[in-house]
Amino acid sequence: MNEIMLNAMLVITGVVLAEITNRSVRWWQSIEDQRLRAEAKDILAKHGMSPELYLPSLGTKDQDLRWAMSVFDMTGYVVLNADQDIIGKIVPNVAMRTPKLKPVKPTN
16 A cells, blocks of 8 residues: 555656646746847847737638638738738737726715
8 A cells, every 4th residue: 555655646746846847948938038039129129120910810800701810820921812912910019007006985
Protein backbone atom coordinates (compact mmCIF):
# COMPACT_ATOMS: atom_id res chain seq x y z
CA MET A 1 0.00 0.00 0.00
CA ASN A 2 2.84 2.40 0.85
CA GLU A 3 4.49 1.76 -2.50
CA ILE A 4 1.26 2.69 -4.33
CA MET A 5 0.95 5.91 -2.32
CA LEU A 6 4.59 6.79 -3.00
CA ASN A 7 4.14 6.21 -6.74
CA ALA A 8 0.96 8.30 -6.75
CA MET A 9 2.72 11.15 -4.95
CA LEU A 10 5.62 11.01 -7.40
CA VAL A 11 3.24 11.16 -10.35
CA ILE A 12 1.30 14.09 -8.85
CA THR A 13 4.54 15.91 -8.03
CA GLY A 14 5.79 15.37 -11.59
CA VAL A 15 2.56 16.72 -13.09
CA VAL A 16 2.64 19.79 -10.83
CA LEU A 17 6.29 20.50 -11.68
CA ALA A 18 5.60 20.09 -15.40
CA GLU A 19 2.69 22.55 -15.20
CA ILE A 20 4.77 25.08 -13.25
CA THR A 21 7.56 24.77 -15.84
CA ASN A 22 5.10 25.14 -18.72
CA ARG A 23 3.53 28.28 -17.25
CA SER A 24 6.95 29.76 -16.47
CA VAL A 25 8.15 29.23 -20.04
CA ARG A 26 4.97 30.75 -21.50
CA TRP A 27 5.27 33.75 -19.15
CA TRP A 28 8.92 34.25 -20.13
CA GLN A 29 8.05 34.03 -23.83
CA SER A 30 5.26 36.59 -23.48
CA ILE A 31 7.66 39.00 -21.73
CA GLU A 32 10.18 38.51 -24.54
CA ASP A 33 7.48 39.04 -27.21
CA GLN A 34 6.41 42.30 -25.55
CA ARG A 35 10.02 43.49 -25.43
CA LEU A 36 10.58 42.65 -29.11
CA ARG A 37 7.35 44.39 -30.14
CA ALA A 38 8.27 47.53 -28.19
CA GLU A 39 11.74 47.56 -29.78
CA ALA A 40 10.30 47.04 -33.27
CA LYS A 41 7.67 49.74 -32.70
CA ASP A 42 10.41 52.21 -31.73
CA ILE A 43 12.39 51.39 -34.90
CA LEU A 44 9.27 51.82 -37.04
CA ALA A 45 8.53 55.16 -35.34
CA LYS A 46 12.05 56.39 -36.18
CA HIS A 47 11.20 55.80 -39.85
CA GLY A 48 7.79 57.45 -39.62
CA MET A 49 5.82 54.20 -39.63
CA SER A 50 3.46 52.58 -37.16
CA PRO A 51 2.11 49.04 -36.86
CA GLU A 52 -1.66 48.82 -37.18
CA LEU A 53 -3.97 45.89 -36.63
CA TYR A 54 -6.01 44.93 -39.70
CA LEU A 55 -9.13 42.79 -39.38
CA PRO A 56 -10.92 41.72 -42.56
CA SER A 57 -14.14 40.93 -40.69
CA LEU A 58 -14.49 44.43 -39.18
CA GLY A 59 -17.63 46.14 -40.47
CA THR A 60 -19.11 43.05 -42.18
CA LYS A 61 -22.79 42.47 -41.42
CA ASP A 62 -23.35 39.02 -43.00
CA GLN A 63 -22.69 36.35 -40.32
CA ASP A 64 -21.38 33.66 -42.71
CA LEU A 65 -19.13 36.13 -44.48
CA ARG A 66 -17.88 37.52 -41.15
CA TRP A 67 -17.04 34.01 -39.96
CA ALA A 68 -15.17 33.21 -43.18
CA MET A 69 -13.19 36.45 -42.93
CA SER A 70 -12.47 35.99 -39.23
CA VAL A 71 -10.68 32.74 -40.05
CA PHE A 72 -8.02 34.93 -41.70
CA ASP A 73 -7.77 37.39 -38.77
CA MET A 74 -4.22 37.56 -37.41
CA THR A 75 -2.80 35.29 -40.14
CA GLY A 76 -1.11 37.88 -42.33
CA TYR A 77 -3.53 37.33 -45.20
CA VAL A 78 -5.36 40.25 -46.79
CA VAL A 79 -8.90 39.60 -48.03
CA LEU A 80 -9.69 41.08 -51.47
CA ASN A 81 -13.04 41.48 -53.21
CA ALA A 82 -13.71 40.79 -56.92
CA ASP A 83 -12.32 44.23 -57.85
CA GLN A 84 -9.07 43.50 -55.94
CA ASP A 85 -9.93 46.06 -53.24
CA ILE A 86 -8.89 45.25 -49.68
CA ILE A 87 -11.85 44.31 -47.50
CA GLY A 88 -11.86 45.09 -43.80
CA LYS A 89 -10.59 47.91 -41.67
CA ILE A 90 -7.74 48.99 -39.47
CA VAL A 91 -8.63 48.57 -35.81
CA PRO A 92 -8.65 51.97 -34.12
CA ASN A 93 -5.79 52.47 -31.71
CA VAL A 94 -7.66 53.35 -28.52
CA ALA A 95 -5.71 54.01 -25.35
CA MET A 96 -6.74 51.86 -22.42
CA ARG A 97 -8.16 53.82 -19.53
CA THR A 98 -8.65 52.66 -16.01
CA PRO A 99 -12.19 53.08 -14.75
CA LYS A 100 -12.77 55.85 -12.26
CA LEU A 101 -14.85 54.73 -9.34
CA LYS A 102 -17.23 57.21 -7.79
CA PRO A 103 -18.83 56.80 -4.39
CA VAL A 104 -22.54 56.15 -4.55
CA LYS A 105 -24.85 57.74 -2.02
CA PRO A 106 -27.43 55.35 -0.66
CA THR A 107 -31.04 56.31 -1.25
CA ASN A 108 -33.54 55.88 1.56
